[in-house]
Amino acid sequence: MSEAIPLQYSILGTFLLPVAQALRLHGVDPMELMAEVGIDVAKIANPDWRVPHDNFNLLMQRCVEESNDEAFGLLAGKQMQPQALHGLGFAWLASDTVYGGLKRLARFGKLVSTAADISLLEEADLVVLDLGRIPLSETFHFSSRDYAIGMVARMCSLALGDFLAPVKVQLERPEPQSAERWESMLAARVEFESSRSCLAWYRADILEPLVTGDPELARVNDEQTQTYLDSFMVQSISRGVVDKIVEHLPDGPPNQQQIAQALHVSNRTLQRKLKDEGTSFMDLLQDTRLQLARKYLSHPNRSVVETAYMLGFSEPSTFSRAFKRWTGVAPADFRDSHRLS
Structure with a gap:
């Protein structure tokens, strides 16, 4: 199996500003902590600078540890200012309604994070903002999701000019x-x-x-945001394949033809483009399953059997053999070692 393809997801560099402010509230020097995880804070003067997801997740983990505050992500979200969101922030505040601001977040979510998969749903008398699946990364830390939740709550209140409490909040994180x-x-x-x-x-x-509400101001900032998105959102075919594999896995491992159809390309074109990027469909399928397996088994309440079915294996024993072949350890042993760490 080839080495896993790095997806290189990133977030806006300006998202470090609320994090730095929250650290200062705890009496922690943000510059030292950011340098420790490989973030060059000198680049924050560049409004277009982006931070790799892995570095940001490591930063959030260290923030929780240094502040001794398990709710640090929420505290950071409460420090959010609209300018940290570039044109999206100003368009959000200029929206006719809070609902309009949320629609803009769902539309331009990849401005904030290239891993974003945000959707706005209507369920009976509720409007639900779903942050989408957790990015496929071994460095993921739940405080990053807390930060996103806190940021959304903060922006909604800024748009309204008063505190706007959600009716309910659902989180994937452990209690x-x-x-x-x-x-x-x-x-x-x-x-x-x-x-x-x-x-x-x-x-x-x-x-x-x-x-x-100012429709003209919102429109101008929408155009600015779209221009910025277009300038960097050039996705590789490998990333698209991985995203589609993740969608299909619970129904069983997809084949290359299925993924080609989902991406609206021919099977031959998909194979050629993956070869140009130095990988293959089978390599991506196995790498994706391995990374997801590690993430799922690190969750204290997820069993080996549940993990096997979520990854599209018809039998837990088949998954166990595959996982041991990939890593050299049985999935139950891997899960127990993370539970004790």
């Missing part, structure tokens, strides 16, 4: 030691260890017209 802090900071009921990460509001509350 923290002080779960009540999440409910206090978000002023909402929080469900942990959920199947998704999302916030929900009553539809009527977020459709109230905002006195600060």
